[in-house]
Amino acid sequence: MAVSQHPYRQDMPPSGGFEAIKYKRNLPVRGPSGVMILTAVTAVCAYGFYRVGAGNLEKRELQREKVWSRIHLVPLLLAEGDRDAYRRQQAALAREKEIMKGVEGWEVGKSVYHNQRYRPADSIVVL
Amino acid sequence: MTTYHDPESSSKPYKEPTPLPAHIPKVQELGTTSGPLKSAAFFIGAYCKDYNEDFMLCKNENRDPGHCLKEGRRVTRCAEDLISKMRDNCLAEWDKHWGCLELNNHEYYQCRKPERTLNKCMFEKLGLVKTIPGSPEGQTPIHEVKRPIYTGVQK
Structure with missing residues (x-):
């Protein structure tokens, strides 16, 4: 009796059909690729090493400059020291x-x- | 009995009071301190090349201080001459450069700006050029490099 009180209704898919089944992997983009990072790191390192090499060459030239500035002053200082040494020697x-x-x-x-x-x-002098 | 005292450990420095023997001609000592000398070093090297080389060849013959007094006086006179010329012609530039050297641990690479004005002045007034012997051929000498890698922290 209870069954007959409700009209018969066939269960159907929703209008417009079921939505597609989500079977594909969902992986959002997480930054640049490994190849890109490796390339970038290699490039940065290469530039850094290039600068280090150039800096070493420059340092060598700076050292040469310093040494020659001293070489140019040697005769002057030696001559002055010699006069003093000679004076002390004679005394x-x-x-x-x-x-x-x-x-x-x-x-x-x-x-x-x-x-x-x-x-x-x-000995220079006995005090 | 006398005891030997190391002169280095003496409380006051020993100064030999005896002057140079009279037959040695007198020469005015330079009295320039390290900063101005370092600033002028390459010009002294260029201006007094002959006297300096003569003196060093003489010293190579004999290390005795009495052996090269004459050549030594020439070296000192030449340097004195150059110093007075620099004072007459490029005093402001020179002062600036050696003042910079004094403030920067006597490093040339930290004082390129005043050095270039000094070099320019020295070339225009006295015709002296700073050259570093042994620099690689075909490259800009280190003191003329436009953008060097080693610079002061503040440019």
């Missing part, structure tokens, strides 16, 4: 002559070596 010889004047056969400033090569004095 030391005069002092030695004065001290050793009573000693027979003493040669002032005689080297202890049988060699004409110049040797700077071992």
Whole structure:
């Protein structure tokens, strides 16, 4: 009795049909591809190494410049130092002559070596 | 008995009071400090080349300080001459450059701007050119490179 109270209705798909089944993978784009990243990193590294190499060459030239600036000043400073050294040497010889004047056969400033090569004095002055 | 004291450990520096022997001609010592000398080094090298080389060849003969006094006086006189010429002609540029060197640890590469004005002035007034011997052929010498890699932090 209860069944007959409702009219018969066939169950049907919704109007317009079912929506398509989502069987395809859904992968949104997540940034540049690996190949691109690798290429970019390689390019950056290559440029960096190029700059390092160029910088090393430049450093060598800067060092050359520094060294030559010093080489150009060597004669000047050496000449000034030589005058002072000569003055001190002569004073030391005069002092030695004065001290050793009573000693027979003493040669002032005689080297202890049988060699004409110049040797700077071992001690400058005894204080 | 006398004891030996190392002069280095003396409380006050020892100064030899005896002057140069009278038969050695006097020469005015330069008295220029390291900054101006470093700034002028390449011009001294260019201007006094003959005297400097003569002196170094003489020193090569004998290292005795008394051996090359004459050549040494020539070297000093030549440098003195150049220094006074630089003071007369390019004093402002020179002051600027060596002041910059003093503030930058005596590094040339940090002071290219004042150096270029000084080089220009020296070439125009005295005809002296800064050249670095042994620089690779066919390349811009390092002091004339427009955009170097090594520069000061502040340009």
